[in-house]
Amino acid sequence: MGDSSASYIHLVHHLIEECIIFNMSKEECMEVLSKHANIKPIITSIVWKELEKENREFF
Template structure:
């Protein structure tokens, strides 16, 4: 698997998880905490924007 494909897959996963947070009407901070705790996604990844 190429690095580009791996990066694209990771971005897609993060996007999907953020969309799940939105469905549950979570705040940005709640989403960042949940993804960090449950999906091991560093807050710096989800804090931009």
């Protein structure tokens, strides 16, 4: 599971970055990824929070 989990998280990370490019809020991003990429909002939220921790100056 390890490698596929890492690639899934990387995918979610990439999609969140795409949402940010389009100036979406966290909530908008969770909704869009749920609707169009079938990613559960909780997953998007967790990855988003980790990105915030790693990039405090950006967020």
